[in-house]
Structures are given as C-alpha cells and as structure tokens.
Amino acid sequence: MTPETIDSPNLRRNTIALGITWFVAYWCARAVLENPDLAVGLKVAAALIPVPIFALFLVLFIRLIRTMDELERRIQLEALAIAYPLAVLLLMTLGLLQRAVHLKFEDWSYAHVWVYVVMFYFLSIPWVARRYQ
Amino acid sequence: MKNRLKVLRAERDWSQADLAERLEVSRQTVNAIETGRYDPSLPLAFRLAEVFETTIEAIFEPDG
Numbered sequence: 001m002t003p004e005t006i007d008s009p010n011l012r013r014n015t016i017a018l019g020i021t022w023f024v025a026y027w028c029a030r031a032v033l034e035n036p037d038l039a040v041g042l043k044v045a046a047a048l049i050p051v052p053i054f055a056l057f058l059v060l061f062i063r064l065i066r067t068m069d070e071l072e073r074r075i076q077l078e079a080l081a082i083a084y085p086l087a088v089l090l091l092m093t094l095g096l097l098q099r100a101v102h103l104k105f106e107d108w109s110y111a112h113v114w115v116y117v118v119m120f121y122f123l124s125i126p127w128v129a130r131r132y133q
Numbered sequence: 134m135k136n137r138l139k140v141l142r143a144e145r146d147w148s149q150a151d152l153a154e155r156l157e158v159s160r161q162t163v164n165a166i167e168t169g170r171y172d173p174s175l176p177l178a179f180r181l182a183e184v185f186e187t188t189i190e191a192i193f194e195p196d197g
Binding site: 069070071072074129131132 | 171
C-alpha cells in the first residue's frame with residue numbers, strides 16, 4: 001500500500017497533457033520527415049524532437065504510478081500482462097507473414113506497428129478495471 | 134475471501150468514500166474489497182483493522 005502521496009488530479013492531468021504533446025510532436029515529426037528536400041541534419045533533428053518530450057512524459061507517468069494505491073497498480077500490471085503478449089503475438093505474426101508474402105513497408109514497418117502496442121495497453125486498462133468494479 | 138466491511142462501515146455510518154479517505158486508497162479499491170473482487174495486501178488489511186479498531190480475523194474470513 002502506502003502510495004507516496006494521495007492520487008493527484010494535477011499530476012494525472014499533466015501526464016495526459018504531456019502524453020498528448022508527445023503524440024502530436026511524433027506526428028509533426030512524421031509530417032516533416034515526409035519532405036524529401038530537407039537536409040539530413042534537419043531530418044535527424046525532427047526525428048529526435050519527440051524523444052525528450054517522451055522522456056519527460058515517462059518521468060511524470062512513473063510519478064503517477066507511484067501515487068496509485070495497490071489495486072490501481074495491480075490494474076496497470078494486469079493491463080501490461082495482457083498488452084505485452086499481444087504485442088509479441090502481433091510482431092511474431094507480422095514476422096512470419098513477411099516471410100510468406102510481401103508486406104508493404106509503408107503499412108507494416110515498425111514505424112507504424114508500435115502504435116498498436118500502445119493501443120493494446122490503453123485498451124487493456126478499462127478491460128482489466130471492469131473486473132474490479 | 135468473505136469480509137464484514139459493509140457491516141463495519143454501516144455501524145460507523147461511513148460511506149465508501151469516507152473509508153477510502155481514511156485508508157488513503159481509492160473508492161474503487163474499497164468497493165472491490167467489499168464486494169470480494171479483490172483481496173487486500175497484508176499491510177492494507179492491517180490498516181483496515183486499525184481503522185475499525187479490531188483484528189484482521191474480525192474483518193476477514195476464508196471462503197468455505
């Protein structure tokens with residue numbers, strides 16, 4: 001038990017806001033990287049812009065986890081326990097399919113597939129939480 | 134695991150939110166324990182006993 005502090009709505013709000021900022025930064029970087037005329041240095045800079053934002057998001061997310069009580073932490077853990085094998089299943093299936101047929105890089109590369117990993121996690125949270133309601 | 138949380142809470146006229154505040158957990162956690170969907174950790178069980186000024190055995194009993 002003993003969360004470091006009682007669940008802080010501000011911390012939750014800031015974490016969500018930073019998560020959205022990172023997501024927007026990622027898609028902006030993707031859009032910028034579509035420009036073939038851009039200098040390599042600028043492309044690298046654009047590709048790295050989402051990294052510090054995500055790092056900051058991670059710091060807040062870890063703080064948020066530490067404010068949760070034991071049931072909330074258990075829900076997070078169970079959500080991960082579902083999302084991680086699903087991600088493994090997705091990557092394994094894509095890996096095998098890639099050997100069987102030609103998968104378009106534009107649709108099925110790691111640049112696109114990682115979004116599903118995040119999605120599995122966020123979809124698992126309410127699904128797990130329902131068990132304890 | 135069966136528990137007498139609802140009875141003990143009613144005796145003191147506490148809502149789930151009141152108890153959650155005393156335990157420093159969410160109301161969802163209190164509800165999950167009360168309905169038997171979640172068994173608390175030992176530290177939380179001790180905290181419950183402390184809040185209700187009783188023993189863990191007086192709150193919880195094993196199924197069957």
